[in-house]
Amino acid sequence: MDFDDSPDEAAYRARVRELLERHSGELLRLSPGQENVDARTHEAEMRRTQRVLADAGLVGVPWPKEFGGQGGTLVQQSIVSQELARARVPVLINHIGIGMCGPTVIGHGSQDQRDRYLARLLRADDVWCQLFSEPASGSDLAALRTTAVRDGDDWVVNGQKVWTTLAHVSDYGILLTRTDPERPKHAGLTMFVVDMHAPGVTVRPLRQMGGQSDFNEVFFHDVRIPDSERLGEPGEGWRVALTTLMNERVAIGGAGGAIGPTVETLAQHARDRLPALDPERQVLARQAVGRAVVAALGARYTGYRRLTVLSQGGIPGPEASAGKLAGTEAARLVADAGVRLLGDDALYAATADGDDQWQRTQAYVPGIAIAGGTDQVLRNILGERVLGLPPEPRNDKTAAFSASRSDGGAR
Ligand SMILES: Cc1cc2nc3c(=O)[nH]c(=O)nc-3n(C[C@H](O)[C@H](O)[C@H](O)COP(=O)(O)OP(=O)(O)OC[C@H]3O[C@@H](n4cnc5c(N)ncnc54)[C@H](O)[C@@H]3O)c2cc1C
Known part of the structure; x- marks a missing residue:
């Protein structure tokens, strides 16, 4: 390589x-x-x-x-x-718009939608979000329950999304809905572009343990979406969503590039803080810094696998999963080492000089381990696609969604 x-x-x-x-x-x-x-x-x-x-x-x-x-x-x-x-x-x-929503509009939108949306998206005249996950469907995305029902030239949407990054500053979103509960769960879905300022859309920011609000709950109450805002055919939402998810996979998994500055920051932090720690804590902190740097280098080199696939014109598959896992682990170890170097100051919300970046980063990392595929789901992918382990049993592919337990235990 x-x-x-x-x-x-x-x-x-x-x-x-x-x-x-x-x-x-x-x-x-x-x-x-x-x-x-x-x-x-x-x-x-x-x-x-x-x-x-x-x-x-x-x-x-x-x-x-x-x-x-x-x-x-x-x-x-x-x-x-x-x-x-x-x-x-x-x-x-607009990183979600550029990385995921825009390519989905390019792949499945009408020429009119492409003309209206794409140039504005690139210049952040409009910010976009991805409205997929719901309280009862994240890893099992196709189990979603937000409904869209045809009414004349419109569709009427009711339901709730959650974890929607940037919804609080967004102008548009790509919205995955269930339009036919009598079909198997992957077959009854339809994708739309939704105007986030439309009547009936309520965005409620969620407060994270680090204090910030990056993502939101989004409620849809009788929201009318013109049929012209559909992306793909009715019932083809899963195919459209796969375009989004494939682009998400390209966008994530390259954590190596972003880890460099973090490691430099950690090294400087270690130079500043180590001398103030008592000898026993110094030993532990040095070990933590060493582990973090090794993990960060591992993430960087794992990220190069993804780059290699990209440079050969391919779309990263398991390489992206491995890259994201390695990046998450490195981020966790870097943040933990940073906090350990603070000694007793770590107990306070901010250090003496008012800087609480290490605590905030440590509080943020668990989210990285969930967003865009949880650690466990990524390991499943590696198990199946790299190690050749048998796939998980999937027994809900043929039954109507309305008859499945994930639709409220109707059976
Ligand atoms: C920071 C952040 C930003 C996000 N932004 C967005 C966004 O903009 N738009 C959006 O639509 N969504 C977004 N999400 C949601 C994200 O995609 C989901 O949280 C994720 O897919 C997991 O789904 P879930 O939360 O429902 O957890 P679940 O799927 O319910 O998982 C719960 C636990 O069970 C484990 N688990 C689930 N299935 C399996 C399995 N088959 N094998 C082994 N373990 C399993 C999981 O690993 C996890 O530990 C975001 C999440 C985070 C944390």
Whole structure:
């Protein structure tokens, strides 16, 4: 495996760095040690940052040119992501729109939908969210219960979604609904674009244990969606959702690029804090830092497997699952080592200098282990697809959803 850029990739990277340097003054930056920013507080600045990057040709790199993208490669997209992380530009506000919703509209939307939505999405004129998970369907996504019922030229939607990242700042979402409960659970689904400002849509932010509110509950009460906002045919929602999930898989699993600055921050933190710890705690903290750095390097190199598949024109499968697992483990160990280095200060919400980044990061990491496929589900994928273990029994593929226990135990 060759970890170095090819000459073309090196030239592209140099161009990206030059563009970031040129627009340096117009971009929102993370302060040292900060790993993310609150989208609600910084919404206007984050939208402006994405717009500047879009106008510089650094957003939607692999999207086809006809939809406002650059017609580039997924490797070039990875290079842009790495350079944005290196320049401490926060994750783009519309990252879900760019990585998942937009490609779904490209793949399954009408020309009218593509014309209306895609250019605005790339420039963060509209922010998008992904309305899939529900209280009783996450890993088992096809068990969802939010209904859409046809009424003339509209569909009427009722139900609840949960965990919806960015819904509180979103203008549109892709919404997976059940339109035919008499068909097997994967066959009775339909996907729509929903206007998040439509009457009957209620967004309720959820407060996380780190204090921030990145995701939300979203309630739909008699929300009317025109049939022209359907993505794909009625009953084909699962096929459309697979496009979204495949793009999610491409978007995640490359944690290695983002881990570099975190390890540097940890190393600096260790230099600052180790001398103040008593000898026994120093030993334990050194070991924790060592384990974290090894895990972070492991995540980086596991991430290169995904890059290798991308550079060969493929779509990462189990490589993305392994990359996400390794990245999550590294993030957990880095955060734990950071907190351990604080000694007794870790007991307080903020350290003496008012910085609680390590506690906040530690509180955030469990979410990473759930979002976009839980650790356990990813291990199932690796077990089945890499180790060749027998698949889990799936006995609900043929019965009507209405007859299944997941529809409230009707049987
Ligand atoms: C930070 C964050 C952001 C998110 N953003 C979004 C978003 O924008 N849009 C959206 O639609 N969703 C989003 N989600 C939801 C996410 O996709 C789900 O939380 C995830 O799929 C897990 O589903 P669940 O929470 O229902 O847990 P469940 O699926 O109920 O799982 C509960 C536990 O059972 C385990 N488990 C489940 N099935 C199996 C199995 N077959 N084998 C072994 N163990 C199993 C799981 O690993 C877990 O430990 C987000 C979640 C988080 C944490």
